[in-house]
Amino acid sequence: xSNPASTDHADGFPHRTVxxxxxxxxxxxxESMIDLSVVAELVNSGVLTEEISAANNHDxxxxx
Amino acid sequence: xxxxxxxxxxxxxxxxxxxxxxxxxxxxPMALGVVPVTTYAWQQRxxxxxxxxxxxAGQLQQIAARAGATAARAIAAAGDPDPDYLVIxxxxxxxxxxxxxxxxxxxxxxxxxxxxxxxxGATVLLSRGNARGHxxxxxxSAGLPVEVSDxxxxxx
Numbered sequence: 001x002s003n004p005a006s007t008d009h010a011d012g013f014p015h016r017t018v019x020x021x022x023x024x025x026x027x028x029x030x031e032s033m034i035d036l037s038v039v040a041e042l043v044n045s046g047v048l049t050e051e052i053s054a055a056n057n058h059d060x061x062x063x064x
Numbered sequence: 065x066x067x068x069x070x071x072x073x074x075x076x077x078x079x080x081x082x083x084x085x086x087x088x089x090x091x092x093p094m095a096l097g098v099v100p101v102t103t104y105a106w107q108q109r110x111x112x113x114x115x116x117x118x119x120x121a122g123q124l125q126q127i128a129a130r131a132g133a134t135a136a137r138a139i140a141a142a143g144d145p146d147p148d149y150l151v152i153x154x155x156x157x158x159x160x161x162x163x164x165x166x167x168x169x170x171x172x173x174x175x176x177x178x179x180x181x182x183x184x185g186a187t188v189l190l191s192r193g194n195a196r197g198h199x200x201x202x203x204x205s206a207g208l209p210v211e212v213s214d215x216x217x218x219x220x
Contacts, residue, residue: 005211011195012204015212022218024090027141028132036091037217038130042123043082044192044215 076101076184082191087150088141103176104155110142153180174202181208
């Protein structure tokens with residue numbers, strides 16, 4: 001996280017690029033599942049808190 | 065480390081649920097001497113995503129799966145995180161501040177996040193999806209330093 005933060009984003013906050021690292025071996029259950037490019041895409045597209053706020057405690061991660 | 069007694073040897077950065085999950089799984093790199101800290105409310109949100117019976121995979125579940133972790137591994141990592149990877153701030157010393165924030169309109173996630181960052185004097189790191197909306201609005205109102213982490217996969 002030592003790279004300089006970039007500014008001028010629509011949300012008004014400085015952004016810093018973080019490059020994911022491969023999880024340590026003891027954290028991995030199935031190496032065939034590791035796809036950090038998809039993880040990055042998922043994290044960058046998340047809208048979880050906005051959805052909670054809009055629906056007053058609706059939590060898409062608890063949706064059954 | 066607790067929110068009331070930050071360890072002076074390290075610099076805490078308070079992270080949201082998605083960054084906390086990645087940190088607990090050992091995938092979130094931090095600068096030397098910086099420790100990711102999350103709140104009890106965010107920890108509960110992560111755990112709730114994995115312990116609830118459900119027919120579909122939510123975003124946190126997908127993140128864990130794509131990082132090679134089963135639900136059991138994610139629960140173990142986030143439920144009792146290795147402090148080298150992630151610290152859960154003790155919410156008890158923050159109770160009064162959280163209550164004041166709640167009655168001023170903050171939801172539980174936002175209130176505990178603001179109170180924790182204040183207590184630790186820490187920068188808040190948000191994933192991009194949380195950089196807009198209720199939590200971001202309350203962090204902005206509180207005048208707390210916030211940065212957004214744009215996550216990229218490793219270059220092969």
